[in-house]
Amino acid sequence: MFIYDYSKNVLKTFKINDLNFMACLSVYVDRVRELPPYDKSDFMIGFEIDEQLLPGFGMFSTDVLVFIGKESPFIQGQLQRIVWQKIKSKYFPSGMEGKYFKDSEYSKGDSYKYETGDLQYFAQDLVKNNSVFARRLLVMDRRTKNKVYEAVYTRDLAPFGRQWTGRLFKNKPKVIFGFEYISFGCESIELLKSSEEAIRIHCDNRH
Template sequence: MGLKFRKYFLSKEKISEAANVFIYDYSKDVLKTFKINDLNFMACLSIYENSEPPPYDKSDFMIGFEVDEQLLSSSFVFIGKESPFVQGQLQRIVWQKIKSKYFPSNMEGKYFKDSEYSKGDSYKYETGDLQYFAQDLVKDNRVFARRLLVMDRRTKNKVYEAVYSGSLAPFDHQWTGRLFKNKPKVIFGFEYISFGCDSITFLESSEEAIHIDCDNRH
């Protein structure tokens, strides 16, 4: 695309030509860095429009910087002066199946009113001083939701809890650990987001989740 539109785009998005694009592939623990002024600026039709004949509206296009698509499969992207990412401290959660009776009772009653749901498969994961517990909530012979409880191994206090009831991801999609500099540990990967964009949740309730900007058009 032309220089005029590139300058207009950068101005509207408050991006400097001197900024960097940081692409962190957390599945491989690889961080790639590109300078904005080295990247091609481009527009391409959305996959929902490329089979339709012209004319096209400007909203039918995806606009941005050209990078290798292979870098974007399991990655987070940040544009700025310095990388916010911490490398080597994020782990894929490898769940170990446990008996339901070993799931901590801290959440009992809150999600089991009138025995509406039964306990499904239960899982456990440990790393450092934290214990992670996950359990399916079953209704009408199907998994209706999934609950998560994170406990401090030493104090036995609850660190974090959540219930997921959207499009549940398989039990090999979850990650936890430190992802950002000077930030608490995170956890993500429990749901597929069909509409809108996902968020990265911190294990400390005082830290607001980071909403991911994405192009999730339909």
């Protein structure tokens, strides 16, 4: 098992044979009204790891990924938190109007830019009825000015400052994620290559 805290660039490794397998009844099960036998979906199932073996990870490790396999898939130290700089809306590259929405329905809100290596990242809020309705993202090649990636996010928008980009997985393109809060389940990690599908994170996010 490989546990990677990408915000701190800390990787911990454990042998599965050394870990206890455990199943805990979910706190959302009403033990007074709901009597055994319980369904397997009523349990939280995983491996028990002494918290002393994970110093600095904390109770709520929101910037941590776990992989079970023979080799770690993670590339360490090449993922960056995006630090956005506010720009005037006129400097946001055009070309997305009409593809995802009718431009006349929205006004352009705050726009932001981030640069790293050979890539430029642009983000812009789309405003409707005085509220941010969506956020669009455009990634450009600084040298060729060609579009590398584009997306529009419309649900549970995460605040600026929670986005990450860079190399995270071996033998995979650069990634980008952190634009949405997911109420149930987990956000997928998007790859900055149109031919590659996003990497889905499996998690237990019940509430």
